[in-house]
Amino acid sequence: MKQLRHTFPLREAILGAAIVILLGLISVRFPGFIEPANLARVFNDTAPLIILALGQMVVILTRCIDLSVAANLALSGMVCAMLNVAYPGMPIPVILAVALVLGAVMGAFNGILVWKLRIPPIVVTLGTMTIYRGIIFLISGGKWVNSHEMSGAFTGLPRTELLGLPVLSWVAILAVAVFGLMMSRTALGRSIFAVGGNPNAAVYTGIDVGRTQFFAFVLSGALAGLTGYLWVARYAVAYVDIAGGFELEVVAACVIGGISIAGGIGSVSGALLGALFLGVVKNALPVINISPFWQLAISGSAILIAVAFNASSGRAKGRIILKDAEVRT
Numbered sequence: 001m002k003q004l005r006h007t008f009p010l011r012e013a014i015l016g017a018a019i020v021i022l023l024g025l026i027s028v029r030f031p032g033f034i035e036p037a038n039l040a041r042v043f044n045d046t047a048p049l050i051i052l053a054l055g056q057m058v059v060i061l062t063r064c065i066d067l068s069v070a071a072n073l074a075l076s077g078m079v080c081a082m083l084n085v086a087y088p089g090m091p092i093p094v095i096l097a098v099a100l101v102l103g104a105v106m107g108a109f110n111g112i113l114v115w116k117l118r119i120p121p122i123v124v125t126l127g128t129m130t131i132y133r134g135i136i137f138l139i140s141g142g143k144w145v146n147s148h149e150m151s152g153a154f155t156g157l158p159r160t161e162l163l164g165l166p167v168l169s170w171v172a173i174l175a176v177a178v179f180g181l182m183m184s185r186t187a188l189g190r191s192i193f194a195v196g197g198n199p200n201a202a203v204y205t206g207i208d209v210g211r212t213q214f215f216a217f218v219l220s221g222a223l224a225g226l227t228g229y230l231w232v233a234r235y236a237v238a239y240v241d242i243a244g245g246f247e248l249e250v251v252a253a254c255v256i257g258g259i260s261i262a263g264g265i266g267s268v269s270g271a272l273l274g275a276l277f278l279g280v281v282k283n284a285l286p287v288i289n290i291s292p293f294w295q296l297a298i299s300g301s302a303i304l305i306a307v308a309f310n311a312s313s314g315r316a317k318g319r320i321i322l323k324d325a326e327v328r329t
Contacts, residue, residue: 018277
C-alpha cells in the first residue's frame with residue numbers, strides 16, 4: 001500500500017480524477033469535446049503553460065518565486081522574431097539556442113540578485129518583470145512583428161506534426177520527461193528538494209542554498225526563453241504585452257498541482273496535472289457558453305480552493321516567500 005501511494009500520490013490521484021470528472025461532465029453536453037483530436041488540441045494549447053509550470057515548480061520548491069517568466073517569454077520571443085526579420089535565413093536551431101540562452105541569462109540575473117544580494121525573490125522578479133517589458137519596448141519601439149514579416153520556417157516549427165501531435169506538444173512532453181528524471185535521479189533535483197524542505201539541514205549536508213536557488217532561476221528562465229520562441233512562432237505575432245499576466249496562471253498551475261509555496265513539497269506530475277486542469281477549464285468554459293466574467297470567477301475559485309487545500313494538507317509551519325530569513329552559505 002505504501003509503495004502504491006509512493007508511485008501514485010494521493011494529491012495527484014485526486015487532481016487526475018477531478019480532470020476526468022470534469023471531462024465527463026463536459027462530454028454530457030458536448031460529446032465532441034473528449035474526442036481524441038480535440039483533446040490533442042487542448043493539450044497543445046496547454047503546452048506553453050506546462051513548460052513554464054515546470055520551471056516555476058523548481059523555483060517554488062526552493063522557497064522562491066519567479067514572477068518574471070511571462071516578461072522573459074515576451075522579451076525572448078520578441079528578440080527571436082526580430083532576428084528572424086533581420087536574418088530570414090538564420091537556421092531555426094540557432095534561434096532556439098538564442099531563446100534558451102537569453103532566457104537563461106534573464107533567469108540568472110534574477111538568481112544572482114536573490115543569491116548574492118539577498119533580495120526577496122518576489123521583489124526581484126517584480127522588478128525584472130517591469131525591466132524586461134521595458135526592454136521589449138525599447139528594442140521594438142512599441143511596434144509589432146507580424147506574420148507576414150516572419151519566415152515560413154520560423155512559424156512552421158511549432159505547428160509541424162509528428163506522430164499526430166504538433167512539435168509544441170512534443171516539446172512539453174520532452175520537458176516533462178527531462179524534469180522528471182532530473183528531480184528524481186540527479187543531485188540537483190535532490191538539492192532542490194533539500195533546500196526547500198529544510199535550508200539549515202541542507203547547509204549541514206554540504207548543499208549551497210544560494211547556488212541551488214540560482215540554478216532553479218536559470219532553469220526557469222531557460223524554459224521561459226524557449227517558450228518565448230514557441231509562443232511567438234505559433235501565434236505568428238510579437239508585441240510588448242504578449243502573455244501579459246500569464247505568470248499568475250503559471251503560479252496557479254503549480255499551486256493547483258500541489259507545489260507548496262512553503263517549498264520542498266511537489267512533483268513534476270503535480271505541475272503537469274495542475275496545468276492540464278487549468279487548460280481543460282480554459283478550453284471548456286467558452287464551449288459551454290460561460291461568459292468571460294464567469295470564466296475568470298470560476299478559474300479564480302478553482303485557484304482559491306487549491307490554495308485552501310494546500311494550506312490544510314501541507315505542513316503546519318512553512319516558510320513564506322516574501323522574506324528570506326534562512327541561513328545561506
